[in-house]
Amino acid sequence: MTLVEREVVRFARQRNRVAGAIGQPVIFWLLFGAAFRSSFRSPLGDGSYAQFFLPGIALLIVLFTAIFSTISIIEDRREGFLQAVLVAPAPRWEMVLGKVMGGSLLAIVQATLFLLLAPTVGIALGPRALLGAIGVLGLVAFGLTSLGFCIAWRMDSTQGFHAIMSVFLMPMWLLSGSFFPADGAPVWLAWLIRLNPLSYGLVALRGALGMGTGGASAPLSVGIAALFGAGLYGLALRLARRPAAGDLR
Numbered sequence: 001m002t003l004v005e006r007e008v009v010r011f012a013r014q015r016n017r018v019a020g021a022i023g024q025p026v027i028f029w030l031l032f033g034a035a036f037r038s039s040f041r042s043p044l045g046d047g048s049y050a051q052f053f054l055p056g057i058a059l060l061i062v063l064f065t066a067i068f069s070t071i072s073i074i075e076d077r078r079e080g081f082l083q084a085v086l087v088a089p090a091p092r093w094e095m096v097l098g099k100v101m102g103g104s105l106l107a108i109v110q111a112t113l114f115l116l117l118a119p120t121v122g123i124a125l126g127p128r129a130l131l132g133a134i135g136v137l138g139l140v141a142f143g144l145t146s147l148g149f150c151i152a153w154r155m156d157s158t159q160g161f162h163a164i165m166s167v168f169l170m171p172m173w174l175l176s177g178s179f180f181p182a183d184g185a186p187v188w189l190a191w192l193i194r195l196n197p198l199s200y201g202l203v204a205l206r207g208a209l210g211m212g213t214g215g216a217s218a219p220l221s222v223g224i225a226a227l228f229g230a231g232l233y234g235l236a237l238r239l240a241r242r243p244a245a246g247d248l249r
Contacts, residue, residue: 056178
């Protein structure tokens with residue numbers, strides 16, 4: 001809980017992170033929503049591109065928040081804070097869980113605030129839909145923050161982390177079905193979307209919002225998203241039991 005509180009306090013003191021995590025995705029949503037309004041035909045039924053794109057932007061906010069929160073692992077190493085945590089008598093799983101839960105909490109709050117715009121594009125956002133969406137966002141945020149932890153733990157520079165983000169994490173979002181539907185895509189590209197675990201988080205989020213899932217199973221997608229988060233947390237815990245970059249001993 002101390003590490004969770006630290007992540008929240010750090011976020012409150014670095015307001016530029018809000019602009020980075022929310023500002024750019026919202027600009028994407030507004031620009032692309034307007035650009036494809038007249039030419040897009042939703043595979044989920046009637047609806048504009050802005051409506052189709054909204055759950056994907058919520059996932060992008062979660063992704064950006066996971067990146068910004070776990071990059072602090074590299075900064076903590078430089079400042080000596082991480083070394084102090086590692087020599088404390090607390091078990092490693094508490095340290096990993098604190099970092100992951102702190103980043104996940106920030107991601108859930110920011111993505112939920114964005115989802116409040118859903119009624120502006122014709123998505124009914126009742127209490128049940130909102131709670132279901134928050135639950136799905138929690139699963140996705142936990143998985144992506146755990147993934148960010150795994151990457152940052154083995155990195156010794158923020159430049160290297162951003163490079164990984166550019167060549168791995170952003171394509172992972174683009175190939176989730178957030179930006180364009182899998183229907184009509186080339187076979188190899190459709191398979192990449194199916195194999196992408198983030199695709200199932202997107203299906204689950206659309207199902208929670210009552211948008212339709214294009215024939216995919218929302219309960220199955222929730223289960224896969226949960227397994228994705230649990231597996232990556234287990235990997236993060238395993239990595240944390242070894243020396244991190246910078247010869248932490």
